[in-house]
Amino acid sequence: MIIGTGQPDQSAQTTFERLPGFPYWTIGVVLRGSVTVETRGGTIVHRGPSIALTPPRTPYRIAAGELGRGWSEVWVIFAPRPEWLTLLEWPEILPGMLSLDAARGNSDFNIVIEALIEVHRLATGARVERLRFAENQLERALLLAHAINPHAPHARRHPAVRKALQAIDTRFAERLDVAALARIAGCSVSQLSHRFPAEMGTTPMAYLEAHRIERAKHLLTSSTMAVKEVSAAVGFVNPFHFSTRFRRVVGCSPMVWRLRRGE
Template identity: 40%
Template sequence: MYDPAAVRRPETPAPDTRTLVCGHDRRGPAYRSRRSAGTGDHLLIFTAAGAGELRHAAGRTRQTAGEVALYRPGTPQDYRTDPRTGAGPASWELLWAHVRPPASWARLLRWPEEAPGLARLRPEPHTAGAAEASLRAMVAHSRTAHAFRLERAMNALEAALLHLVDALPPGPAHPRVDDRLRAVLDLLHARFAEPWTNEALARQAKLSTSRFAHLFREQLGTTPQRYLEAQRIGRAKELLERSGTTIARVAAEVGFDDPLYFSRRFAKHAGASPRAWQAKPEARPDASPAAPPRGRHAASGGDAAVPPLP
């Protein structure tokens, strides 16, 4: 049985993940990363080309192009370029993300486990392609100087996870979503600040308003407007965590014209006012565990920057 404590290899530093740290790498045959105690975040690794080898309690797993792995917090991590891929300088191309996901992502991360704490998916090519495009967008957003690069990168990562839902075993936790609704969901995640009505969303889905509302509630378990509001409040939480951002600006950024109405809706969803959420992180009902001390590989501000190693 694999015992990470028995492997005498240098430990890879863990990034300082406050929300998201991500990247895109091409690794040669000598590449290996090991963290015997894991990290305090989730680590997603998508293989874009070549192959990697994941070592775990149940043995070893070869991960090839289009496949994706998810390490849960505290799970030992030990992965490397697969030695069978040859001696090229780019034997393993991977897109990766260390993320502290919001509570609303819980269903998106219920993947089947290959070993304790290590989940994997083998999506169909069209699903893998869509997920890869979103992950590349995540990295691209993270590398800009845009004031909201973190929010854009998180939005792209969530889009990738929504695509990967198609690779999950069907069941109550992961019902298949109608393609017409999926197009609407993509729209709501990308353009949540716009004043969407049920009629406008129904036109996007090419359905009557009544049929659209019924199908949405049947498959998503909520109404289109409640879903849209949840997306807005989720983004508002992230914005409020940025120092110096005013509540009025956050309200406008996520699609609320009236800051007072925004504050009431925020408190209903979050269990705290926007001001309290911004001022006292430890009081947040769904606050993430504190990040470890900043190290030499830490991203500036913990916001979607790219350190040397995944």
């Protein structure tokens, strides 16, 4: 739930203090200029562009940054859905103060900022159900932030595993085997065969097949493609083999799956 948003230009004389009992999360983005943030754990300067996240009941004080000039910002105050909580595990820069600035070098950092600006635009617009639109946009912004969060589990994966996962996600329709994935990942077959299960809990080929089956389920319910066309679209060379594997994983044939979802 979104409690409020803002996108003000602040003067050099502006100060703001958040009291200890404030019950909501706050995302603050410094667009231009800099601000000094004082918390019980210390003081830090946020230089734009900068994205900070403050949990509930975290008191702090904001004033102009090191040059004593004004700044531009956008902020969002919200109560997260339960499924968002894992998306809020950002790096801690001070006790109770989180930040995404460690990902500033990522090309998607500015996309996150643009998404948060859009949250404010939607929340203050004239559209019917504007807060619902804004909340959906906030979820998108948090997902984008999660993708570049250096503390997220996926960021700690071995580079070879990340490259293999990206290949599976984008090239699943191609003829991929462990050797092909290893070449894409820039490692040997034995290295990938060891690292991938250690981090993902399954083998590369089992993961690839599961991804293909999920894509097939989507196509079966969202298109009128024939089963053999679905089979080819998700990377199975033999439609009979596809149907066999689909039945083993899902518990019914592709055609039965489609019919059940159409009921």
